Amino acid sequence: MADPSSYRPAPGSIPDSPGVYRFSDSAGRVIYVGKAKNLRARLSSYFQDLVNLHPRTQAMVTTAAKVEWTVVRTEVESLQLEYSWIKEFDPRFNVKYRDDKSYPWLAITLDEDYPRVMVGRGQKKKGIRYFGPYSHAWAIRETVDLLLRVFPMRSCSKGVFNRHRQMGRPCLLGYIGKCAAPCTGQVTQEEHRQIVDDFAAFLSGQTATYVRRLEKEMKAAAAELEYERAAKIRDDLAALDKALAKNAVVLGDGTDTDVIALSEDPLEVAVQIFYVRGGRIRGERGWIADKADGTATTGDLVSRFIQQTYAGDSGDAIPREILVPTIPDDVEALTQWLEETRGTRVAIRVPQRGDKKALMETVERNALQTLTMHKTKRASDLTTRNQALEEIQAGLDLAEAPLRMECYDVSNLQGTEVVASMVVFEDGLPRKSEYRRFVIKGVEGQNDVASIAEVLTRRFKRMIEDRADIPEGEDPTAYLVDPETGRAKKFAYTPGLVVVDGGPPQVAAARQALDELGLGDIPICGLAKRLEEVWIPDEEDPVIFSRTSEGLYLLQRLRDEAHRFAITHHRNRRSKSMVESVLDDVPGLGEVRRKTLLRHFGSLKKLRQATIDEVAELPGFGRRTAEAVVLAVNTAATTAESGRAPSVNTATGEILGDDVPAPAEAPNGDPGRTEN
Numbered sequence: 221m222a223d224p225s226s227y228r229p230a231p232g233s234i235p236d237s238p239g240v241y242r243f244s245d246s247a248g249r250v251i252y253v254g255k256a257k258n259l260r261a262r263l264s265s266y267f268q269d270l271v272n273l274h275p276r277t278q279a280m281v282t283t284a285a286k287v288e289w290t291v292v293r294t295e296v297e298s299l300q301l302e303y304s305w306i307k308e309f310d311p312r313f314n315v316k317y318r319d320d321k322s323y324p325w326l327a328i329t330l331d332e333d334y335p336r337v338m339v340g341r342g343q344k345k346k347g348i349r350y351f352g353p354y355s356h357a358w359a360i361r362e363t364v365d366l367l368l369r370v371f372p373m374r375s376c377s378k379g380v381f382n383r384h385r386q387m388g389r390p391c392l393l394g395y396i397g398k399c400a401a402p403c404t405g406q407v408t409q410e411e412h413r414q415i416v417d418d419f420a421a422f423l424s425g426q427t428a429t430y431v432r433r434l435e436k437e438m439k440a441a442a443a444e445l446e447y448e449r450a451a452k453i454r455d456d457l458a459a460l461d462k463a464l465a466k467n468a469v470v471l472g473d474g475t476d477t478d479v480i481a482l483s484e485d486p487l488e489v490a491v492q493i494f495y496v497r498g499g500r501i502r503g504e505r506g507w508i509a510d511k512a513d514g515t516a517t518t519g520d521l522v523s524r525f526i527q528q529t530y531a532g533d534s535g536d537a538i539p540r541e542i543l544v545p546t547i548p549d550d551v552e553a554l555t556q557w558l559e560e561t562r563g564t565r566v567a568i569r570v571p572q573r574g575d576k577k578a579l580m581e582t583v584e585r586n587a588l589q590t591l592t593m594h595k596t597k598r599a600s601d602l603t604t605r606n607q608a609l610e611e612i613q614a615g616l617d618l619a620e621a622p623l624r625m626e627c628y629d630v631s632n633l634q635g636t637e638v639v640a641s642m643v644v645f646e647d648g649l650p651r652k653s654e655y656r657r658f659v660i661k662g663v664e665g666q667n668d669v670a671s672i673a674e675v676l677t678r679r680f681k682r683m684i685e686d687r688a689d690i691p692e693g694e695d696p697t698a699y700l701v702d703p704e705t706g707r708a709k710k711f712a713y714t715p716g717l718v719v720v721d722g723g724p725p726q727v728a729a730a731r732q733a734l735d736e737l738g739l740g741d742i743p744i745c746g747l748a749k750r751l752e753e754v755w756i757p758d759e760e761d762p763v764i765f766s767r768t769s770e771g772l773y774l775l776q777r778l779r780d781e782a783h784r785f786a787i788t789h790h791r792n793r794r795s796k797s798m799v800e801s802v803l804d805d806v807p808g809l810g811e812v813r814r815k816t817l818l819r820h821f822g823s824l825k826k827l828r829q830a831t832i833d834e835v836a837e838l839p840g841f842g843r844r845t846a847e848a849v850v851l852a853v854n855t856a857a858t859t860a861e862s863g864r865a866p867s868v869n870t871a872t873g874e875i876l877g878d879d880v881p882a883p884a885e886a887p888n889g890d891p892g893r894t895e896n
Contacts, residue, residue, distance in 0.1 A: 224270070227284070234289070235260060235289075236258050237258075238257050238293075238295055238297075240253065240255045240305065242287070243286070251312050253306050253309065254302070255298040256298075257295065270282070275767075295550060295552070295556075296557045299550070299557050315489070315516060315521060325339070325341065326338075326351040326360045326363075326364065327339070327348050329348050330347060331347025331348065333409060335374065336373075336374045336381075351423045351424075351502060351503070365398075367423075369456060370456040371416075371418055372398055373412065373419055376393070384403045384404065400415060423497075424497055424498070434457055475499055475540075478543070479494040481493075481583035484518070484521070487752070488509065488510055488594070489521055491506065491508075491525050492586045496539075506587070506590045508590070517546075518545065519547065519548035522546055522547075526542065526558075530561065535562060535563065538562040541566070541567050542566065542567070544568060544570060547569075555568055604770055605770075606648075609622060611770055611772075612774065612775065615769075616756060616763065621716070622715070623647055625715060625717045625719060626717075626718050627645075627718075628640060628672060628676065628718070628719070630672060631786035640658040642679060643782045650781060656679075660674060669725045669729045672726050673729040680734060680739055681737065683711045683714065684737065718742055719745055719775060719782075720744070720745075720747075722746050724755050727744060730744050745775075816841075817838070828853045832847055
């Protein structure tokens with residue numbers, strides 16, 4: 221491990237100009253490349269006290285043995301040089317987006333005398349115009365098959381084309397009208413190029429113009445009594461309609477735009493992009509990247525993604541508008557670079573409302589799903605799970621691998637409706653039938669530390685009670701199963717590791733709770749979300765797992781699942797209590813009919829929007845009761861709006877309205893039973 225002070229540049233030697241810098245290790249390998257508006261300010265930040273640096277930045281500066289820089293004149297030049305160096309050196313600490321699959325393209329070989337349309341994968345090449353990428357190759361081939369009827373351009377390979385040129389006879393596609401047969405001279409090179417241009421224009425989104433032109437030609441042919449030609453054009457229009465139907469309109473103004481969204485966690489980021497041309501989604505693509513640079517913000521990730529995505533593109537390949545979730549700090553330089561590459565104006569924006577905002581939300585959901593599937597795939601692999609458990613065992617110095625892990629999290633709103641969750645992973649996979657929910661009873665106000673202690677005390681008291689009947693010296697297995705149901709008793713099993721969401725205070729509270737129950741041999745750790753540090757009892761310093769550690773991934777997934785489960789339980793209780801408090805004073809409204817209202821409308825907001833007739837249609841409700849219910853919820857709404865401002869969760873910024881879904885009625889044995 222190198223000492224950063226050993227290679228720190230001499231005071232005053234770093235210029236305050238814009239430029240690009242690179243860190244290299246002792247073997248001369250470039251491990252990180254970055255750019256800065258002010259090289260002196262940026263590089264100086266790397267040589268401060270190590271404890272003030274992000275753990276991943278610490279790893280980078282202690283791995284490096286040298287830093288160099290190059291001064292440039294403008295930020296655009298720094299963008300270009302940074303990308304060139306990243307591509308050349310492939311630094312290990314830079315964010316590198318990699319495809320989560322090999323996406324197929326629809327390509328037109330414009331560099332040939334007789335351009336060809338084909339489906340391919342891999343990197344783009346010069347002289348070829350690309351459309352897409354698409355999710356499935358069969359979808360492209362199906363679309364091309366429809367469009368070749370209208371735009372009969374060449375689709376055969378070079379060998380087939382030359383063979384039929386020598387034979388003087390077209391292939392089957394030429395006979396059935398899906399190729400203009402330029403190989404045999406049935407169309408000239410200029411005429412075939414015009415067919416290709418029309419095909420490309422249609423794929424680019426210029427559909428309305430071409431459809432109107434065909435409609436005019438069809439009507440003209442019919443007026444001149446050329447019915448066969450009119451019928452052919454009619455069939456061509458039907459083929460175009462069928463091809464267009466595969467891509468629904470998402471932006472009514474016919475905009476050409478790329479929509480970029482991210483979903484990230486402390487270690488990885490998933491990026492999804494939708495290519496919209498002529499208001500229709502023409503393709504989509506996804507990437508996954510390790511967040512090797514721990515200091516990178518969402519804006520930095522967006523900037524680096526734009527650089528990587530549009531490097532090497534030109535002209536129409538870069539749209540007029542790029543929608544992003546966050547404006548990067550270097551947006552002016554990015555915009556200038558894109559405009560120089562495209563040749564016309566380019567705008568980078570964050571959508572605020574309307575169809576574009578809705579489309580951004582759709583892309584964000586796809587990015588989240590991509591990240592979730594990626595993590596699930598990693599977690600479901602047996603070898604990976606074994607490696608993760610072994611790393612946790614080694615990192616926490618456990619006697620054996622923690623085959624059963626339990627994680628606890630607390631959720632509340634300013635000390636009200638305090639609940640906790642318990643999730644269970646066995647052999648590295650979630651065991652949802654073992655999930656439990658707790659309502660905190662013995663803690664007043666917002667006190668996560670005391671709440672953790674209460675939950676663990678209640679959970680392990682139940683374990684002690686379930687084991688009390690086991691005769692000494694006998695195999696406990698038979699006594700841990702309910703003889704009536706054949707299922708394991710709720711809290712009968714001892715976990716190999718207890719994980720709490722939090723740092724030293726929560727870990728100390730958990731340790732004390734188990735010690736008081738005489739269970740000091742059960743291992744405990746806490747996962748602090750800020751820096752993903754793993755804390756263990758009675759230790760001043762945390763355990764730092766490698767950023768690529770499968771063990772850390774498993775602990776994160778366990779913690780995130782506990783947090784999700786706790787938040788869901790809290791929101792359900794809050795929604796239910798809000799509805800019930802409003803309906804308390806409605807005469808003749810008992811528990812059964814309250815549940816009916818909850819099941820049908822789901823939230824207080826939807827109940828307020830319901831009419832008297834809609835409420836009266838529910839089983840067990842008459843007109844008079846429906847009127848009383850509607851009057852009660854509307855009166856409560858008027859009082860609430862005039863008397864208080866909306867509540868806000870200060871931790872997340874969430875506006876706590878009354879449209880949170882009400883809890884579903886859980887059947888017996890449903891995962892996540894509440895322990896009162």
